[in-house]
Amino acid sequence: xxxxxxxxxxxxxxxxxxxxxxxxxxxxxxxxxxxxxxxxxxxxxxxxxxxxxxxxxxxxxxxxxxxxxxxxxxxxxxxxxxxxxxxxxxxxxxxxxxxxxxxxxxxxxxxxxxxxxxxxxxxxxxxxxxxxxxxxxxxxxxxxxxxxxxxxxxxxxxxxxxxxxxxxxxxxxxxxxxxxxxxxxxxxxxxxxxxxxxxxxxxxxxxxxxxxxxxxxxxxxxxxxxxxxxxxxxxxxxxxxxxxxxxxxxxxxxxxxxxxxxxxxxxxxxxxxxxxxxxxxxxxxxxxxxxxxxxxxxxxxxxxxxxxxxxxxxxxxxxxxxxxxxxxxxxxxxxxxxxxxxxxxxxxxxxxxxxxxxxxxxxxxxxxxxxxxxxxxxxx
Amino acid sequence: xxxxxxxxxxxxxxxxxxxxxxxxxxxxxxxxxxxxxxxxxxxxxxxxxxxxxxxxxxxxxxxxxxxxxxxxxxxxxxxxxxxxxxxxxxxxxxxxxxxxxxxxxxxxxxxxxxxxxxxxxxxxxxxxxxxxxxxxxxxxxxxxxxxxxxxxxxxxxxxxxxxxxxxxxxxxxxxxxxxxxxxxxxxxxxxxxxxxxxxxxxxxxxxxxxxxxxxxxxxxxxxxxxxxxxxxxxxxxxxxxxxxxxxxxxxxxxxxxxxxxxxxxxxxxxxxxxxxxxxxxxxxxxxxxxxxxxxxxxxxxxxxxxxxxxxxxxxxxxxxxxxxxxxxxxxxxxxxxxxxxxxxxxxxxxx
Numbered sequence: 207x208x209x210x211x212x213x214x215x216x217x218x219x220x221x222x223x224x225x226x227x228x229x230x231x232x233x234x235x236x237x238x239x240x241x242x243x244x245x246x247x248x249x250x251x252x253x254x255x256x257x258x259x260x261x262x263x264x265x266x267x268x269x270x271x272x273x274x275x276x277x278x279x280x281x282x283x284x285x286x287x288x289x290x291x292x293x294x295x296x297x298x299x300x301x302x303x304x305x306x307x308x309x310x311x312x313x314x315x316x317x318x319x320x321x322x323x324x325x326x327x328x329x330x331x332x333x334x335x336x337x338x339x340x341x342x343x344x345x346x347x348x349x350x351x352x353x354x355x356x357x358x359x360x361x362x363x364x365x366x367x368x369x370x371x372x373x374x375x376x377x378x379x380x381x382x383x384x385x386x387x388x389x390x391x392x393x394x395x396x397x398x399x400x401x402x403x404x405x406x407x408x409x410x411x412x413x414x415x416x417x418x419x420x421x422x423x424x425x426x427x428x429x430x431x432x433x434x435x436x437x438x439x440x441x442x443x444x445x446x447x448x449x450x451x452x453x454x455x456x457x458x459x460x461x462x463x464x465x466x467x468x469x470x471x472x473x474x475x476x477x478x479x480x481x482x483x484x485x486x487x488x489x490x491x492x493x494x495x496x497x498x499x500x501x502x503x504x505x506x507x508x509x510x511x512x513x514x515x516x517x518x519x520x521x522x523x524x525x526x527x528x529x530x531x532x533x534x535x536x537x538x539x540x541x542x543x544x545x546x547x548x549x550x551x552x553x554x555x556x557x558x559x560x561x562x563x564x565x566x567x568x569x570x571x572x573x574x575x576x577x578x579x580x581x582x583x584x585x586x
Numbered sequence: 587x588x589x590x591x592x593x594x595x596x597x598x599x600x601x602x603x604x605x606x607x608x609x610x611x612x613x614x615x616x617x618x619x620x621x622x623x624x625x626x627x628x629x630x631x632x633x634x635x636x637x638x639x640x641x642x643x644x645x646x647x648x649x650x651x652x653x654x655x656x657x658x659x660x661x662x663x664x665x666x667x668x669x670x671x672x673x674x675x676x677x678x679x680x681x682x683x684x685x686x687x688x689x690x691x692x693x694x695x696x697x698x699x700x701x702x703x704x705x706x707x708x709x710x711x712x713x714x715x716x717x718x719x720x721x722x723x724x725x726x727x728x729x730x731x732x733x734x735x736x737x738x739x740x741x742x743x744x745x746x747x748x749x750x751x752x753x754x755x756x757x758x759x760x761x762x763x764x765x766x767x768x769x770x771x772x773x774x775x776x777x778x779x780x781x782x783x784x785x786x787x788x789x790x791x792x793x794x795x796x797x798x799x800x801x802x803x804x805x806x807x808x809x810x811x812x813x814x815x816x817x818x819x820x821x822x823x824x825x826x827x828x829x830x831x832x833x834x835x836x837x838x839x840x841x842x843x844x845x846x847x848x849x850x851x852x853x854x855x856x857x858x859x860x861x862x863x864x865x866x867x868x869x870x871x872x873x874x875x876x877x878x879x880x881x882x883x884x885x886x887x888x889x890x891x892x893x894x895x896x897x898x899x900x901x902x903x904x905x906x907x908x909x910x911x912x913x914x915x916x917x918x919x920x921x922x923x924x925x926x927x928x929x930x931x932x933x934x935x936x937x
Contacts (some may be wrong), residue, residue, distance in 0.1 A: 207855050216846075219919045251864075253921020313687030325861070437919050562861075574923040577914050 207332065214252065218489065222441045223257040227535075230448050236404035238447050239537050240405040241384060243270030244435040250574035254436035265537040265566035268492055269407060271348040272299045273535060273566045274561040276491045277523035279376050280305035282513070283288030286374065287311070287319030294374075295330035297346035298323045299563040304556055306523050311345075329357040334363070334371035343512045345374045350405050351409040353377045354474040355503065357481035360510045363389070372512040375503050378488060380410045381418045382499035386490075387536060388426045397510055401537070403447040405440060406432035408462055415470025416421045419458045427456045431466025433460040481507055490533030491524060491559050533564050540581060541568040548572060550575045599623045604703040611697065611731030624783040626715040627726060628851030633690070635727035641725040642793065643690060646749040652895030653680035654745035660935040662705065664783050666776075669742055671714035672871060672937060675799045676822070677746040678720040682801040683818040683874065685756045685808050688720055693727040693744050694720075707793050709740060720799040754808065758836035760816035761877045765905040767841060768883065770803065770874035770890055771796070772849040773826050777868035778857045780936045789860070792854045798872030803893045807876070807896030812888055814882030819875045822937060827866040827925045830913045837867060840908020843925065845918045847902045867928040869936045877905060904929050 230236065240246055247268045249255065255264065268274050280303050287294045288298035294311065301311040301323060315321040320340075324330055327344055334342035346356040356373060363371045373445040384404065406419055409431045419430045429450035433443035443461045450457060460466055481504060488500030512518065525531060529546035529551070541547050541560070551557040553569050597620060609616035626634060633641040655676040662669045673775040675690065693713065697706065717724055724744075746883075779795040803816060821829035826848070834841050850858075850865045858865050872895060878886055883901050890896030901913075913925040 207852060207859065210855075210859060214918055216918050216920045217923075223920075251917070251923060252919040253915075253917045253923040254919065256921035257919065437917075553926075569929075573926045573929075577910075577912050577922065577924045 208247060210436070213434065217436060218438055219441060221583055222438070222445055223466065226262065226441075226445050226448060227259050228438075228486060229445070229452065230259045230262055232261065232454065233317075234261065236402050236448055236451060237265055237400065238262070238403050238405060239265045239267045239387070239401050239425060240440070241267035241269040241380065241562060242405075242407045242410070242435075243273065245405055245433065245440055246270070246567055246570050247565050248289045248435050248440055251392055253574075254437055254440060255575075255578070257441065258444065259405060262439075264444075265401065266570070267387070267404075268490070268533070268535040269349065269379075269380065269410075269566040270560070270563050271352070272524050272563035273531070274378060274383075274490045274492060275300070275303055275376060275559060276489045277525065278310065278489065278521050279307050282520065282552075283311060283343075283374055284309055284314045284319070285518065286512060286516060287314050287321050287344050288317065290341065291320070292341040292343045293320045293333055294343050294345055295324045295333060297325075297347060300345060300347055300503055302562045303555065303559050318498045321361055327355050331359055331362060331368070332476060334368055338370055338372060342371050343374055344371070345356050345376070347376045349378055349380050349407070349410050350413045350478075352547040353478050353482070354413060357477045358508050360481050361477070364507060372510045372515045373486060373503065374424065374512040374518075375482070375501060377482070377501045378490065379499050380407055380414070383490065383493060384419075384422055385466045386496050386499075387495050388422060390536065401428060402451050403429035403431070405443045405447070406430045406458070408433060408435045408439070408465070411466040411470065413474045414538060415468050415472050416460050416466055417468050423456045423458050428455045430458045432458070432460045432462050434465065453581060464511050476523065480504075485516070491525065492532040526557050529558040531568075534560050541571040545569070548576070588766070595893060599703060601703045601707050606697045606701040606703065606706065606731055608731050608733070609698055611729055617729065618910040623727065624703070624710055625729075626635060628710045628726075629717070629724045630822055631723040631725065634724060634727070634800045636751040636821060643707070643725065646689060646747075648752060649750045649786050651681055651684045651686040651748045651750050652745065653677055653684075653803040654666065654743065655680060656741065656743040657937060658738070658741050658935055659780065660738055661780075661783050662709065664795055665779050665793065668709055669740060669799035670709035670714050671716040671746045672797055673742040674713050674716035674722070675797055675871060676937065678722060678801055679820040679872070680801045681746050681748035682754070682799070683820050684748070684750065685754040685804065685812070685818070686750045687805065688722045688746055688748040688800040689723045691717065691722050691744050691746045693724050693742060693914055695727070696737055696741040697729065697731045698739055699731055699734040701739050706740065713900055716799065725746050725759065754812065756817045758816065758817055758833055759838070760867075761837035761839050761841075761905045762816065763839055763905050763907045764880055765816055765877050766880050766883045766901055767830070767843065768876040768878060768886060769826070769848065769900055769902045770876075770891065770896040772851045772854065773870055774850060774865035774868035776871040777936050778826070778854045781861070782795070784855060785837055789857060791857055793851070793857065796870055796872040798895055800872060800874050800895060802873060803890065803892055803895045807886065807889055811882055811886055814879045814886070816877045816879070821870050821873055821875050823869050824864070824928055825867040825869055826875065827864070830925065831927050832912050833875075833877065834908075834911045835904070838911060840911060841903055841913045842906055842916065843903030843913070844916045847900050849898045849900055850923045853897070870886070871937060894902055
């Protein structure tokens with residue numbers, strides 16, 4: 207496949223692996239966090255850890271849209287379906303996230319809730335047009351990548367005067383989440399893992415550009431290399447990070463120049479700004495409440511805001527006591543450190559959100575990486 | 587009364603504009619007519635013609651193998667096949683991979699009120715063609731009708747009986763460390779052909795389902811090289827990944843496959859890429875997975891490739907010792923990863 211196979215070439219992978227082996231300093235360790243679930247998935251699916259030197263460890267970050275959704279937000283979507291009898295449309299993995307009362311959207315569907323999995327928000331708009339007598343809510347999740355399409359859908363609904371369509375906006379922002387991780391880093395009480403750098407987001411960065419990461423390099427001294435989601439992108443980014451560390455540099459570098467510019471996509475940014483504003487605070491699963499880290503719908507589009515339309519109130523719900531998703535999302539623990547991993551918590555019966563999406567650290571390790579557990583490799 | 591109406595005349599089924607109604611499942615004359623004019627007309631054979639509650643079949647040579655399969659695919663018609671051909675080939679393939687010669691099928695239909703008779707005729711015609719091609723007879727059947735909205739056009743359950751020659755004992759627990767794993771051709775074609783037809787995805791592709799009957803291929807392999815074949819499977823729902831995991835668990839072994847060796851057609855790979863699916867998990871309806879003694883690989887591959895359904899056959903991996911019964915894959919990048927069962931439902935109603 208043109209423009210895909212080139213980025214999965216085994217020969218080039220071995221050349222990068224050889225350079226990594228050559229350039230990495232055996233006298234030290236390198237701990238890099240890949241923020242995005244897309245990278246986590248690529249690393250696991252293509253067996254990238256096998257190609258890295260033993261002292262280069264990848265730590266999975268919280269950039270999995272489904273994983274960071276707190277139980278309370280899922281409860282709101284379930285309430286819309288079961289109590290308000292709305293048609294709730296959402297992206298596929300979201301329906302499997304465990305919620306309160308042993309429910310998930312999928313289980314709510316089995317109890318009669320009208321819940322539909324969609325590939326794109328346009329499908330939710332189409333449902334609203336086809337069934338004007340029903341309330342249709344799009345449960346919008348994701349980082350800056352999925353936000354512009356939601357903004358466009360709201361603007362479209364306004365232009366069409368679609369009166370039965372609304373959005374449960376749970377869009378979150380990448381830079382505040384990285385801030386939360388680096389802020390926790392020097393605090394010994396948090397047992398946070400010391401990070402040597404970040405593999406920066408791919409698709410998110412096409413929207414926001416590479417500039418927003420500058421302060422992580424400048425203020426925190428953490429190198430950031432923005433990388434595409436193909437396995438060779440990730441390997442090249444890791445090599446670039448190793449070089450920065452070796453040379454004592456902390457800069458934002460862009461491996462993904464074929465799609466990411468410093469300023470990002472201005473049109474998408476303006477569209478988001480027109481429809482959304484910052485929330486004061488938003489609770490993330492694993493990371494807790496982070497100020498100005500998520501978006502809500504502006505007052506001028508209030509009638510498309512499901513929270514206002516149905517008078518929904520957010521309620522914090524604690525995770526399962528034995529579930530280590532919080533520590534895993536902060537990079538403090540590996541999936542195999544969790545007592546529930548692979549026993550009561552599996553992709554079929556997820557207890558925590560990291561086991562739900564294929565981008566989640568636990569699901570990625572369970573699906574692709576368990577063969578290395580005995581040798582204590584591949585878990586990284 | 588005038589004499590213009592012939593005594594005993596019944597208006598034939600209106601196959602052009604008619605639709606299934608509740609009367610077609612009511613056990614009365616309307617059902618009799620549907621059975622006679624549609625099912626018997628297309629599927630006709632001496633056993634079906636007996637017209638009894640059960641069909642009396644002649645004795646078969648060897649042991650009998652029996653299998654059953656229900657089909658709920660949506661849409662009913664798709665590039666490369668339809669629910670009728672799928673229902674016949676699905677059960678024929680289950681018998682064929684046991685090393686059996688498929689002989690007889692039963693067919694149970696659950697029809698939804700409102701189904702156009704034209705569609706039903708098209709489906710039954712397709713079943714007849716698939717049965718003729720597979721050399722099997724549909725010897726008994728049943729029809730029920732459910733109210734509009736309680737079904738989705740038509741669901742078909744087939745059961746099949748085949749005969750097994752003496753000495754053949756293929757079983758999922760037959761794989762031994764050191765054996766080779768062969769695959770008859772490309773993966774993911776059926777699942778992606780169905781998915782591309784679904785509304786809302788806006789996919790325009792040339793992907794055609796691989797829906798086919800494997801009995802000729804399996805028969806020739808068994809005849810020429812039977813003793814070196816440990817087991818055969820047809821990887822349907824859950825894809826190649828599910829089948830390999832089943833074999834690994836049943837045989838108590840590990841399996842290692844090579845990603846670059848597995849044929850995937852470019853449009854399938856592209857569609858999977860777009861939708862975030864792994865071709866290893868996508869359904870097939872005319873592919874064969876075969877585990878054999880390592881020394882028989884070349885001869886079996888040559889035999890497979892000589893058959894139209896095996897022209898892209900490849901050796902994709904080997905059986906190894908592994909107490910955890912993992913299926914692992916050497917990725918094209920040169921790394922290694924597990925190949926697990928799919929969790930949840932990748933896409934419902936594919937077969």
